[in-house]
Amino acid sequence: MKEQSPPAGDQAEETQRPFSPAERLEEPVPADDGPGDHDTNGPGTGDRGTGDHGTGGPLVPAQAGAGTATVTDPADDIDVRRREAGVTDLLPFGKPGQPLGRFHPFSIGFTGALGVIVAWLLVQAVISVKSVLVLIVIALFLAVGLNPGVERLVRMGLTRGRAVAVVFLLVVAFFAGVGWVLVPPLVNEISKFAEHVPGYITQLQENPKIREWDTKYRLLEKAQDQLAQSNFQKNVANWALDVSKGTLSAIFNTLTVLILTLYFLSALPQMKTFFYRLTPRTRRARVALLGDEILDRIGGYVAGNFIISIIAGVTTYIFLTITGVPYAAALALIVAVTDLIPLIGATIGAVIVSIIGFLTGLPEGIACVIFFTIYQQVENYIVAPRVMKRSVDVQPAVTVIAALIGASLMGVVGALLAIPVAAAISLIVREVIHPRQDTL
Numbered sequence: 526m527k528e529q530s531p532p533a534g535d536q537a538e539e540t541q542r543p544f545s546p547a548e549r550l551e552e553p554v555p556a557d558d559g560p561g562d563h564d565t566n567g568p569g570t571g572d573r574g575t576g577d578h579g580t581g582g583p584l585v586p587a588q589a590g591a592g593t594a595t596v597t598d599p600a601d602d603i604d605v606r607r608r609e610a611g612v613t614d615l616l617p618f619g620k621p622g623q624p625l626g627r628f629h630p631f632s633i634g635f636t637g638a639l640g641v642i643v644a645w646l647l648v649q650a651v652i653s654v655k656s657v658l659v660l661i662v663i664a665l666f667l668a669v670g671l672n673p674g675v676e677r678l679v680r681m682g683l684t685r686g687r688a689v690a691v692v693f694l695l696v697v698a699f700f701a702g703v704g705w706v707l708v709p710p711l712v713n714e715i716s717k718f719a720e721h722v723p724g725y726i727t728q729l730q731e732n733p734k735i736r737e738w739d740t741k742y743r744l745l746e747k748a749q750d751q752l753a754q755s756n757f758q759k760n761v762a763n764w765a766l767d768v769s770k771g772t773l774s775a776i777f778n779t780l781t782v783l784i785l786t787l788y789f790l791s792a793l794p795q796m797k798t799f800f801y802r803l804t805p806r807t808r809r810a811r812v813a814l815l816g817d818e819i820l821d822r823i824g825g826y827v828a829g830n831f832i833i834s835i836i837a838g839v840t841t842y843i844f845l846t847i848t849g850v851p852y853a854a855a856l857a858l859i860v861a862v863t864d865l866i867p868l869i870g871a872t873i874g875a876v877i878v879s880i881i882g883f884l885t886g887l888p889e890g891i892a893c894v895i896f897f898t899i900y901q902q903v904e905n906y907i908v909a910p911r912v913m914k915r916s917v918d919v920q921p922a923v924t925v926i927a928a929l930i931g932a933s934l935m936g937v938v939g940a941l942l943a944i945p946v947a948a949a950i951s952l953i954v955r956e957v958i959h960p961r962q963d964t965l
Contacts, residue, residue: 659938660778664785666942669820670827671696671786672793689790697783703862710855818952822917823945829916833909834864837871837900841878844896848889850882867928867940871901917948 599606610619626632651658671692678688738744789796797816804812838861845853860874875897883890910921919927924944931943 660781661785662938662942664782665789666823666945667782667786667827668789668793669823671790671824672820673824673828675790685794686791689787693783693787693790696786703858706855706858710852815952815956819945819949822948822952825916826913826945826948829912830865832916833904833912834861836908837861837864837874837904840900841874845878848882848892850878850885850889850893852881856881866937867932867943869932869937871897871904875901913944917944919944919948919951923947923951 597605599609607619612619674692675685675688678691679685683691735744739746797813797820801809801813801816838857841860842853842857845856850856856878859877860871863870863874863877866873875893879890879893879897882893905925906921910924913919913924914921924947927943927947928940931939931941931946933939935942
């Protein structure tokens with residue numbers, strides 16, 4: 526019986542509808558059983574097994590006797606790889622695909638993870654070089670503080686190189702003078718103490734009270750046993766080694782700070798120009814003016830701190846001369862140098878001088894304690910705020926608060942930088958934030 530053909534309209538619709546690649550690849554291929562078999566669509570419809578629908582040739586070759594087309598993977602066939610990639614003479618590796626959008630989940634996740642990793646690595650790097658960064662900050666701070674003196678010498682006619690040399694030599698001479706004043710009395714006192722050690726031991730042994738305690742608690746015997754133990758000798762050796770390491774480290778850090786200060790002081794104009802040029806051209810002039818003012822205030826802070834230290838040293842020298850405490854000049858210089866350290870410096874100097882006062886006599890020691898207690902209150906709440914108000918234009922209350930916050934966050938370095946930072950913030954608030962708020 527003759528097979529009934531589909532309606533002409535359906536046949537036209539089927540022959541006119543283009544096949545998708547998936548349909549062409551998945552459609553069964555008729556077996557080669559003879560001419561004319563399976564040709565139910567009539568002439569002109571094309572052979573679906575070969576994919577000849579006006580596409581310019583077969584898409585995927587069929588395997589003989591297989592009944593289905595084989596999809597060749599580009600990873601296995603270089604011709605398929607080149608054809609599917611669209612290789613041409615201008616595009617030897619094919620047409621690039623569509624890039625991932627900025628808000629693609631993968632892009633967001635990868636960028637966020639990469640940012641976290643980079644931030645963690647930066648934090649670890651900063652922690653690793655913390656000691657070096659502290660030295661750099663101190664040297665830069667000293668360079669900015671000494672820069673007003675260099676600028677003054679330049680205005681007097683010296684070149685900047687010679688002005689820097691003069692200021693640096695004055696700083697070195699200051700430290701050499703401190704050593705010349707302090708070292709000889711210290712060496713002299715240590716030598717005298719070493720000479721009198723046997724006499725001190727004899728006095729202790731002959732003291733009735735000490736003899737009574739020794740009989741009751743066997744103090745001398747226990748002390749001799751401790752001295753004879755190997756652990757005691759080992760601990761003493763370790764302590765001496767730690768002291769030596771600390772001394773060498775302090776000397777190395779001091780030399781490093783001095784050398785960095787010299788370099789920063791010489792290259793300070795170039796450094797300022799470099800950072801100013803990082804700002805937009807339309808705002809560069811105003812940024813440079815504000816930056817110069819901030820640097821001037823830092824220099825004023827250093828000058829003001831020196832003035833406060835000189836006042837402390839002169840006052841201490843007058844008091845020690847009146848009370849008769851020995852080495853008045855050396856002790857006054859110790860007070861002046863330690864007073865440069867914010868917050869705790871004056872206390873350190875006061876403790877050292879008070880100990881010497883008590884070694885001189887009980888009345889002298891009590892007088893030293895009373896004097897430094899009163900003087901520190903006067904310096905902290907009257908002298909220092911007034912000097913800083915004139916040098917850095919910071920309110921007295923802000924000076925005290927900034928020093929306390931800086932010391933809590935970063936210790937001595939934080940207290941050293943707190944007042945200049947407070948001065949810079951107050952200047953930016955007054956010259957940038959307040960005018961902008963007034964225009965809103």
